[in-house]
Structures are given as structure tokens and as C-alpha cells.
Amino acid sequence: xxIRWSILFIIIGASIVTVIPRxxxxxxxxxxxxxxxxxxxxxxxxxxxxxxxxxxELFMQDGELSPLHNNIELLAALPTFxxxxxxxxxxxxxxxxxxxxxxxxxxx
Amino acid sequence: MMQDNDHIKRQLVEASEESFxxxxxxxxxxLLGYLSIGFAAGVVGKTAGLSxxxxxxxxxxxxxxxxxxxxxGMIAANSSAAAIILTIFFVNLRHLLLSAALSPYFxxxxxxxxxLIGSLLTDETFGVAINHAANKKSIxxxxxxxxxxxxxxxxxxxxxxxxxLGQWITNPQKFGLDFALPAMFIGLLVLxxxxxxxxxxxxxxxxxxxxxxxxxxxxxxxSAGIIAxxxxxxxxxxxxxxxx
Numbered sequence: 001x002x003i004r005w006s007i008l009f010i011i012i013g014a015s016i017v018t019v020i021p022r023x024x025x026x027x028x029x030x031x032x033x034x035x036x037x038x039x040x041x042x043x044x045x046x047x048x049x050x051x052x053x054x055x056x057e058l059f060m061q062d063g064e065l066s067p068l069h070n071n072i073e074l075l076a077a078l079p080t081f082x083x084x085x086x087x088x089x090x091x092x093x094x095x096x097x098x099x100x101x102x103x104x105x106x107x108x
Numbered sequence: 109m110m111q112d113n114d115h116i117k118r119q120l121v122e123a124s125e126e127s128f129x130x131x132x133x134x135x136x137x138x139l140l141g142y143l144s145i146g147f148a149a150g151v152v153g154k155t156a157g158l159s160x161x162x163x164x165x166x167x168x169x170x171x172x173x174x175x176x177x178x179x180x181g182m183i184a185a186n187s188s189a190a191a192i193i194l195t196i197f198f199v200n201l202r203h204l205l206l207s208a209a210l211s212p213y214f215x216x217x218x219x220x221x222x223x224l225i226g227s228l229l230t231d232e233t234f235g236v237a238i239n240h241a242a243n244k245k246s247i248x249x250x251x252x253x254x255x256x257x258x259x260x261x262x263x264x265x266x267x268x269x270x271x272x273l274g275q276w277i278t279n280p281q282k283f284g285l286d287f288a289l290p291a292m293f294i295g296l297l298v299l300x301x302x303x304x305x306x307x308x309x310x311x312x313x314x315x316x317x318x319x320x321x322x323x324x325x326x327x328x329x330x331s332a333g334i335i336a337x338x339x340x341x342x343x344x345x346x347x348x349x350x351x352x
């Protein structure tokens with residue numbers, strides 16, 4: 001159980017650069033009056049970020065476009081989306097996704 | 109008198125929806141996703157030669173999956189401290205946008221309290237919080253702390269478990285664990301879209317974001333892709349909304 005000085009230094013550096021982008025907008029923007037167009041733009045940020053994260057998970061592999069044929073993740077995404085829309089339950093969606101991918105990997 | 113009682117009951121219900129415990133409960137659906145990715149982060153850290161104490165400290169202080177994977181990968185590749193820190197900085201710049209999008213809901217809090225809330229912000233807690241905020245003017249501080257702390261504890265536990273058990277788990281994919289994260293993002297995206305009454309514009313934004321993230325990731329990096337997609341696709345949404 002040891003912590004090397006060199007690693008400790010990188011951990012502290014990494015924690016500083018990860019905390020700043022998390023904290024700064026919350027502290028500054030909650031004090032300012034954001035213009036109307038800014039609020040309307042911010043309104044779409046959550047959809048855009050989540051969609052981009054989903055897109056990256058389903059279509060990309062190591063910075064390359066993953067082949068569309070036999071992309072099991074993409075196939076498993078369809079029932080996962082369906083369960084999300086029908087049940088509106090986050091836990092249900094996660095479990096459905098995991099079961100689907102297990103079954104698909106068993107079949108293929 | 110009856111009406112008074114109803115009024116008090118309603119206030120109680122509203123108060124319990126905003127409590128710390130409710131925040132913890134609302135975190136539960138994300139736990140599987142966190143567990144699997146935190147577990148993986150622990151395994152990868154161990155494989156890269158980090159000690160269990162180092163992995164624990166990293167999950168406590170850095171608290172970001174993407175950053176911790178990069179950390180382990182670059183340590184294994186003998187990268188310099190400056191290169192590791194700079195890469196992690198760029199990868200986590202997307203948090204600027206998440207933090208900015210949450211800021212209108214925390215206007216009632218002091219700067220110190222906003223620092224506490226922001227420092228535990230993640231993709232997942234953001235997704236849950238912004239869904240919770242639908243049709244609300246503000247988010248309760250207690251509720252947010254409940255959500256954040258539950259997610260944080262779970263993350264640390266998952267990292268430590270991964271560091272300890274990593275050597276025996278040879279094939280986590282067999283259990284579909286790797287799909288917990290994309291499935292969670294899908295769930296958060298869908299819940300977000302059904303909670304707002306502008307499905308047409310939202311779909312345009314989501315499709316644009318996917319196209320942009322693929323294009324930019326191919327020519328640049330994954331984190332640049334997310335940031336570009338967030339900035340441009342949101343602007344597209346704004347433009348379409350105005351033009352309609």
C-alpha cells in the first residue's frame with residue numbers, strides 16, 4: 001500500500017484540472033444574468049451532450065468508425081431505446097440493455 | 109380545515125421530493141453503470157501498475173472515468189506528468205458545458221455551495237439532475253448532495269473493488285457489463301427528450317450531435333468531438349427553434 005510521489009503529483013494536477021471546468025460555470029453563471037439567447041442555447045446542451053456520448057459509444061471504436069455490419073452494440077441499442085421510451089425507467093433501460101447484449105453475444 | 113390539511117400534505121410531499129434521501133434514491137438507477145465503469149477503471153489502473161492506494165486516491169480526487177482511463181493508459185506508456193495532466197484537462201472540458209447548463213437552477217445558492225455541488229458533477233449526475241429539473245425553476249441543494257454523494261461513494265467502492273478483484277475477472281464483457289454505460293446514456297437521453305415538449309427540434313439536435321461527434325472524433329479526438337457536438341448541435345437547435 002504505497003503512494004509514489006510522482007503519482008501523487010499527477011493525481012493532484014489531474015484533480016485540479018478536472019475540478020475547474022466543473023465548478024467555474026456554476027459559480028460564475030449563477031451570479032450573472034444570462035442573456036435570453038444564451039439560455040435558449042444552454043437548453044439544448046444536455047440533449048446534444050447525451051446524444052454525442054451515445055453516438056460515440058455506438059458508432060466509434062478507438063477513434064475510428066466501427067463497421068456497421070455486425071455492430072452488436074448498435075443492434076442492442078434498438079431494444080434499449082424501445083424500453084426507455086415505453087417504460088421511462090432508467091434502471092429498466094440499463095438492465096434491458098445488459099440482457100440484450102448478453103443474449104446477442106450468446107447468439108452471434 | 110380539510111383544505112388546510114390537504115395543503116400541508118402537499119407541502120410535505122413536495123418537501124420529501126427534494127430531500128437528501130430522495131437524491132440518493134434518484135441515484136440508484138445509475139449505480140449499475142457507475143459500478144461497471146468504476147470497476148473497469150480499477151482493473152485498468154491495476155494493470156497499469158498503480159497500487160491499490162493510488163487507485164483509491166485517484167478515484168477520490170479525480171473522480172472522472174475518462175480521466176482515470178487516460179491516467180492509467182498514459183502511466184503504462186511512460187508519458188510525462190505534464191502530458192497526462194494536459195490531456196485530462198482537455199478530455200474533461202465538456203464539464204464546462206454541463207456546469208453551465210445546470211447553473212440557472214442553482215441561482216439561490218452561495219458561491220461556496222455551488223463549488224461543493226460542482227466539484228462532484230459527472231455526466232451521469234448531470235443527466236439525472238437535468239431530468240429532475242424539468243418543469244422546475246430550481247434544484248434543491250439537499251437533493252443534489254444526496255445524488256452527488258451516493259454516486260461518489262459508489263464510484264470509489266467500484267474502483268477499489270476493481271483494483272482488488274481485477275486479476276480474476278478475465279472477461280467482464282460476458283456479463284454485458286460494458287454495455288451498462290451506453291445503455292445508461294440512452295436512458296438519460298430518452299428521459300430528457302420525453303420530459304420536454306419539443307421532440308422535433310430535440311431529434312434534430314440529437315441527430316446533428318451524433319453526426320458531428322463522429323466527424324470530429326475521426327479527424328481529431330473523442331473529447332474534441334463531444335465538445336464540438338455540444339456547441340454546434342445546440343446552436344443548430346437554437347436556430348431551428350427561431351426559424352420555425
